[in-house]
Amino acid sequence: MIEPAVRAGLFGVAISAGPLMVLGHGLLSLGAIFTGVVLVVPVIVLAALATWGEFRPNVCDGLFAAFVSAVALSHVLNSAGDVKESALLLMTLALYVAGRVTSGCEARAGVVVVGGAVIAAGVTATAIALVGQWSAPHGKPLVFGEFDAAPVQFAALFGLAVIAVVTSGRLDRPGMAAFNLLVALSAAVFAASMVRFSLLAAVLAASIGILFSGREERRRGILVVGAMVIGIVAGLVVRWDMASIYATHALTAAHAPPVPSGAPVLLQAADLCPKIDIDNSIEIRKQLLFEALRLLPKAGLFGIGPGGFSARSCLPGHEVHNTILQVFVEFGWVAGVLLLALLAAAWSSVSGLARIMADYRFAACALAFVMLLSLVHGRISRDVLLMLMIGLTGHLRQARAGNAEKWMLGENIGPSVESSATLPGPPR
Template structure:
């Protein structure tokens, strides 16, 4: 076998030891795995402490993780790629928006955005040989967290079985979503790891109950993202691995069906919400008015957004999402090159205190057409470059499918300043591709 044909998995041990000799690799795996399951970890910590959150602790955790990643993975041989230039363009759009619109958000939100963007830089220095350790470590860290989260979610689900809201509140948190988010990464790690037939049977059997519980908890869109990520993993895999992934997908679909049927009355109400039309409120029509600062002429002009003319059922999350999308598409044509400023949508929409819930649309509104285009290109280039390598290597496949998973989630739950995982996985994918091509002759890379 020539070096041309060697994959990452063949150049490094398939079962790296997370101890002794390679402490740096072990630390790398632990830090990245902790980032992927951070939301679920914080739910457990804050619930045990009896508090709703602590911004200093949360921010400090992410900063420490990023510093550790940068110190472990830093290398001098990094080369600027097209993805890096698109990331730079995205930064320019943010800076341009700040200069033109001024400080439109609290300092805390600017800091959160900076920490999220820094995750791209920290993960950009990744070494491909750390990928196997990342998956192994994540399985060890996430498995007990997901198990505990499943039990807790089931307990509160039973207590709130007939709650019209659908999703159970776990210690006051919408924790089922966070636990399912970590569970999604866990599934992707499992389907991108070669396993013996016996372990496959055992793991498949163990997955059914958590899937049913989270489906009964009415966490909906995450299941769409999980199934799409698993389908991508199946397409990129070969042989018996595809059969194994197909069984996992069937288990997810069966568990989801059982969970929804178990709370059929609640599920029927939510399906009714999905088809319910939003009525126009004549009362709101007469008073609806909101102001925005024009980013070019500094003139204040009156704008009445679609949400201001709608009589919304605040229990209908689907109707709220539709109204938010209407507002977003109404604003984007006038957002200009650099947008209206960070968090400006919060002050424009009549659905107060709620972002667009779509990372790309929010970027277009708040950082302008340049921001949305550069972010789209950044995601697209990172995924496109990583795709060929994902067909050959399990570790690259895990990152590619995880990036697809997070990107899909960001289309319904995204908020740019909080999308740390999205930027981290983009940086991870860009770094893996660059590192792999540096080890191959230029003729092969160009082909």
């Protein structure tokens, strides 16, 4: 019985990799070795614990192997780019294996237990930074004085923990009350830290979980999402001066007027590039999207090479912030199409049973969540959450036929796959 707990803990460490790196570097000044340990050790140990005799390759495995091959071929045909970045990409892709050998129950437990502890530390660190930098013009607090993206990483893990609870609904009433309070407080801290899309994506994905759930789980899920919305509103209200500035930036980017006179602008690499307000992150991302679409026809079958977007963009040094577009541009149309096919296969692997089994419900909602994040914050060499969730859907796809048959026969399918008690029972 100890192995499932170990696997759950290792999966929790893997899915908390980004926040753990922030905490490790910020609190203990740990370096690149710590990054490697957090990314590599869970893969190695989980692979060692796996029962490979029961492994049956499926379409997710085949598409993933083809995708990795296309990325590797792009590296060979183009300049290899930064060696450290390529090594980080390799470690991130290997996390597919960690998800592939972990069950849905173990994954949920790892997210809630290990992820919950990391979230608590992250919320505390973010709150301390927020209080100390309340009126700072930067808006987003620099956690430990240097990590402005840390609140987004903590909020992403927070979203997964919320999804895990919403899609299982196992807490009793006192437990749910305490959890909802923690959800509201955490959401308020992140919202006041000007985390926007991650919280919105968490609300949307958790709402999908509510739709997939039975009546009792749906009621509890609505309370959790309601607590999160209340926390978001409270966080924006208490820091309304900064929130209103960000709202103005969003409206400005939507209507795309000329850059205000005197506003700081990013330098351009070409005369055709427009001026971009450096204080408006939405406007910057909008231009990056246009740049990716401009480069897409030139990418060819195997792309312009790793790091090619940053070198050719009007905004040098900036990444696409969109995993799918980055793959199409830097690794080519072949890799991009394979990634889209892999995502489609991953979704089809779990969505069909999401209404009747909690593991599949969690995987479907978590996959939707990390896919949304990848469209706005994504970078393939750091898309740890996406690789883990795709791997998990591959595991659940392998078990899908057996679990569905057992459910139809009314057999006990055990703690790893929970049936919804509120749905009509299977024929006996």
